[in-house]
Amino acid sequence: MNDMKTRGKFLDMDTFEAVRIDNVSKYYGAVAAVKDVDCTVQSGEFLTLLGPSGSGKTTLLMMLAGFTTPSEGQIWVDTKDITHVPPEQRNFGVVFQGYALFPHMTVFDNVAYPLRLRKMPARQIRQKVEQILSLVRLDAYADRHPRQLSGGQQQRTALARTLVYDPILILLDESLGALDKQLRGELQQELKALHRQLGRTFVNVTHDQQEALDMSDRIVVMNEGGVEQIGTPRELYERPNSRFVVEFLGDSNLLPTSLAFGGTDDPSRSALIRPEAISIGASDTKPTGEDQMMVRATVRSTSYFGSDQLVEVALDSGLTLRVRVNSAHAIPIEEGGSVSISWERRNLHLVDN
Amino acid sequence: MTRSQFAYILPVLLFLVLLYFLPMFKIVGISLEFPDFDLKHYVKLYESNAVRRIAWTTFVICTATTIITVFLSYILAYDLRFASPGRQKFMFMLVLLPLWTSALIRCVAWLILLRQNGLVNEALMFVGAIDTPLELVRNKIGVIVGMVHFLVPFAVLTLYASFRDIDERLMQASRSLGGRRIDTLSKVFLPLSATGVLQAVTLTFVFSLGFYVTPALLGGGRTVMLSEYVSVSVLQTLRWGLGTAICIVLAVLCIGLVLLSQRAIKRWNGAVA
Numbered sequence: 001m002n003d004m005k006t007r008g009k010f011l012d013m014d015t016f017e018a019v020r021i022d023n024v025s026k027y028y029g030a031v032a033a034v035k036d037v038d039c040t041v042q043s044g045e046f047l048t049l050l051g052p053s054g055s056g057k058t059t060l061l062m063m064l065a066g067f068t069t070p071s072e073g074q075i076w077v078d079t080k081d082i083t084h085v086p087p088e089q090r091n092f093g094v095v096f097q098g099y100a101l102f103p104h105m106t107v108f109d110n111v112a113y114p115l116r117l118r119k120m121p122a123r124q125i126r127q128k129v130e131q132i133l134s135l136v137r138l139d140a141y142a143d144r145h146p147r148q149l150s151g152g153q154q155q156r157t158a159l160a161r162t163l164v165y166d167p168i169l170i171l172l173d174e175s176l177g178a179l180d181k182q183l184r185g186e187l188q189q190e191l192k193a194l195h196r197q198l199g200r201t202f203v204n205v206t207h208d209q210q211e212a213l214d215m216s217d218r219i220v221v222m223n224e225g226g227v228e229q230i231g232t233p234r235e236l237y238e239r240p241n242s243r244f245v246v247e248f249l250g251d252s253n254l255l256p257t258s259l260a261f262g263g264t265d266d267p268s269r270s271a272l273i274r275p276e277a278i279s280i281g282a283s284d285t286k287p288t289g290e291d292q293m294m295v296r297a298t299v300r301s302t303s304y305f306g307s308d309q310l311v312e313v314a315l316d317s318g319l320t321l322r323v324r325v326n327s328a329h330a331i332p333i334e335e336g337g338s339v340s341i342s343w344e345r346r347n348l349h350l351v352d353n
Numbered sequence: 354m355t356r357s358q359f360a361y362i363l364p365v366l367l368f369l370v371l372l373y374f375l376p377m378f379k380i381v382g383i384s385l386e387f388p389d390f391d392l393k394h395y396v397k398l399y400e401s402n403a404v405r406r407i408a409w410t411t412f413v414i415c416t417a418t419t420i421i422t423v424f425l426s427y428i429l430a431y432d433l434r435f436a437s438p439g440r441q442k443f444m445f446m447l448v449l450l451p452l453w454t455s456a457l458i459r460c461v462a463w464l465i466l467l468r469q470n471g472l473v474n475e476a477l478m479f480v481g482a483i484d485t486p487l488e489l490v491r492n493k494i495g496v497i498v499g500m501v502h503f504l505v506p507f508a509v510l511t512l513y514a515s516f517r518d519i520d521e522r523l524m525q526a527s528r529s530l531g532g533r534r535i536d537t538l539s540k541v542f543l544p545l546s547a548t549g550v551l552q553a554v555t556l557t558f559v560f561s562l563g564f565y566v567t568p569a570l571l572g573g574g575r576t577v578m579l580s581e582y583v584s585v586s587v588l589q590t591l592r593w594g595l596g597t598a599i600c601i602v603l604a605v606l607c608i609g610l611v612l613l614s615q616r617a618i619k620r621w622n623g624a625v626a
Contacts, residue, residue: 067525087528100526104544113540114530161530 024073035225051222093162101146275324277347294342384597394598426508491573515549555614
């Protein structure tokens, strides 16, 4: 449904389905870990399954990988139903949480493992492994054992091990989760570059919204086993279709429609305004345009982050709003001070309550 | 160590000194003809044909028992490792059940099953697989059967404990990379279980060296192992020097084996994990 609309917008190449998840559910007893998930993975895209823990994203990934069998529904590759095909016959690659590198093998042997299983001649194996190791900049580490590698090197080894046999689909299970923040950022960029360079299809699972927004062509937001919304990062951030997506992705303010637009209130809906879309001015500022809404407010608290600061203001109605102020255009803001805040109506987005 | 800490371990220490170390010293003393320092019993051990024959029998039986026990236990422990929690509970109960039965009763039970007109022979003759009863007890076969039965639970528990440390995701990774179950077992699980196997082999072998009741009953006096020979030397022929010398050799052998296997395990772990 949603992905039909966006198909073709996010990739400049001719897109076609790599994998289709067709109404898949997984029950453990009476509990649905995944419920009626319908979604396609486009060839060459980087798709992220994003959700809090317990949202079913990992279960869905394990069903794609073949380690978990769906209770209902099918998974298709082209016209082939692979729902009951065991993992070793799917020709997918999985980068596991913790990487699951074989501790008794060197980096070279780890990467050569899938090729040896495919009975490739030794000379060809050496050539392919060396080529892929230099691609992930690990050529100097071929003879090391996994325990002698840093977290980032282990991650790249695991990636090389899945890239080396040209799988249809590469599945990443929170594969950046265990790393510290800076390293994670670096690896995100590296992975993004690799994805561009190789044009492979990736499905990534994460609970980190920044990672999802930064890396993905499209994001599937999951909640309580179901799909909340599918779309590009920009679509999800600017036009979320549910309160859950609003609250899960980024910082947000939800206003009653009467306040947001002026006029009568629509109790069934709220207006979303992002903190960075609100301006803050001196208390005697006058509205400048037709589209602008302006109200008086009192500054509750401020938090300074360097590039910007987060200001919490209280309206006369008691409602508090979060405002993100770019440090370069900031007016002096004091806690307890009186200010006027304003937003453009076109930056509002309606969400069902 | 503070004074109060010392007070806590004092009872155990006393217990060990009085009931373990003192008798051990006494045994060493007897074997060396204390207060002399005479190695004649050890020389006799080396020269005696009877001791040599019995030592060889013991070695053959213990080796066979160890191989069979660890092989069977490996299969059981592997199945246990990947069984569902409910089935695991049930299997554990079946594995541990024999431990609560006395060795004597188990031996008698095997005697009844394996003797000339026992259940096994009768059944085999009934279906026509054999014409004359097989010799299943009062020989090495009987001893090995009884010892394997006794040792399997210990080996299963040792192996299971080490299998549990093998990350299941490694097996999943192998499968996702295209490995069939047999590839995954032979190229990933088996190498990673090597230290567990070594532990189980050491435990089983060391344990089997000291078996007394089982060989005495199921060997029927014809298959004599070292510990039974010690008992005969001490209680019947009253050759205490010889008996204690065998004890010391066995004890040193056991300690040596344990130390050796520990070193090998440490080296292996240093190399992989």
